[in-house]
Amino acid sequence: MADRGRGITVRNTRPVPITRPAHADELPEYLRALRRLADADDLSTAYAGCSIAVEVAGRVGDGAGLAMAYSQRSSVARRLGDLPAARGDAEAAAELLAVSGVPPGSAAGALLLSRRIAVLLDLGEPAAADALLEAAGLTGDLPDDPEYLLLRYVRGRLHAASARPGEGLADLYRCGERLAARRSDHPGVLPWRSAAASVLKRLGAAEAAERLLAEEVALTRRHGLASALGRALRIQGQVLPGEAGMAAAEEAVRVLQGTPRKFEFATALVDLGGLLNGARRRAQARRVLRDGLELAEACGSPALVARAKRYYGGATDRS
Known part of the structure; x- marks a missing residue:
């Protein structure tokens, strides 16, 4: 299966191990299962499943379901590295949610907004991401539900990319507090430590940044995906001085080379x-x-x- 990217090819390496949805009311659970596959880095399979969800939702005329299928496929395409496809699917999802009457501040709207902002950050368009956030009216305090916590994390990264380090750190540390309260504070859930460390390094707080990264690297070495470890090592390479930073950056490349x-x-x-x-x-x-x-x-x-x-x-x- 070839996606719409300019150089990244997505192939389904095995059948999607989930029962194909037959009706619109089966789509939410199907998409949740696909999200679990994506979170395990089984991205080709997840992408193929998202395409099935798009086809089913379109066939049965479920506009909201189609929006969430596009939203989920956008997330998978971004992780695979096909940013044009991720952007296209996210924009299609936004249009569908709007005509379906789903409020932008709802949980589904917040989840999609976080995905749209993440794609724009990878593309290097923080001003466009800021405009999306402003239009959605989600610049202030947010609920602590999972979808909004993801938005808080992405918003923290956006603040950091837009020269608002204080606001960025506030959002990122809040993510850490809420995850700890739920006993789910692991980089595989949200890598807030490495994101905060990048901000702290730019502010001259190198020692605090190094501590956060050492903790994240240790957590991902014990219980984490290779991609999570590679990301933590990559940022550690930018924070640690001299040969220690070089060694971390070189290990990041070796680790990430074998991931999707x-x-x-x-x-x-x-x-x-x-x-x-x-x-x-x-x-x-x-x-x-x-x-x-x-x-x-x-x-x-x-x-x-x-x-x-x-x-x-x-x-x-x-x-």
Whole structure:
């Protein structure tokens, strides 16, 4: 099954191990099962299942169900690294929710908004994400239900990307508090520690950032997906100084290479290339950055492409 991306191909490697929904009232449970598959990084299977859900919801004329099927497929496409497909599905879901009369501040609306913002952040469009958040009227306090907690996490990342570090940290630490209260504080649920560590590093609080990352890396090593470990190591590589940071960045690339998270892998390659360039290991930097640039282009992220090109130019001009 080929999706709508420019270079990422999605293939269903095995039959979807869930009974195909026959009626509209079976779609919610089917989509919840697909979400569990996606959370386990069985992304190709989850994507195929989402396409089945889109077909079923369209056939039975269930507008709200079709919106949630597109929303879920957008999330899976983003994790696979097909950002144009993720954006297209998220926008289709938003249009369907609007005509179905679902309020943007509802749980379904908040879940979709979090997914739309996450895609825009990967694309490097924080201003567009800010406009979405403002239009939805969800800039203030949020409930602590799971869908809104995810939105709080993504909103924290958006604040950080939009030069609002204080607001970003407030949202991210609130996520940690609520997850701890539910005894579900693990990076596999929400990686708030690494997101907060990136902000703290930029604020000059390197020691606090290093502590958060050490905890997240330890948690994901014990009980976590390879993709979660790779992400934590990637950010640790940006926070730790010298050889320790380089070692973390190199391990992140090795770990992520074997996962289906292509955009995360591309980001790890570009981050490592930047570190190698800064360490004057420019021949190695060029090789890593060529791979990162190629994958960033396939994922369809102009922001990551631009960063890879900037690093590559630095590795070339001064060699």
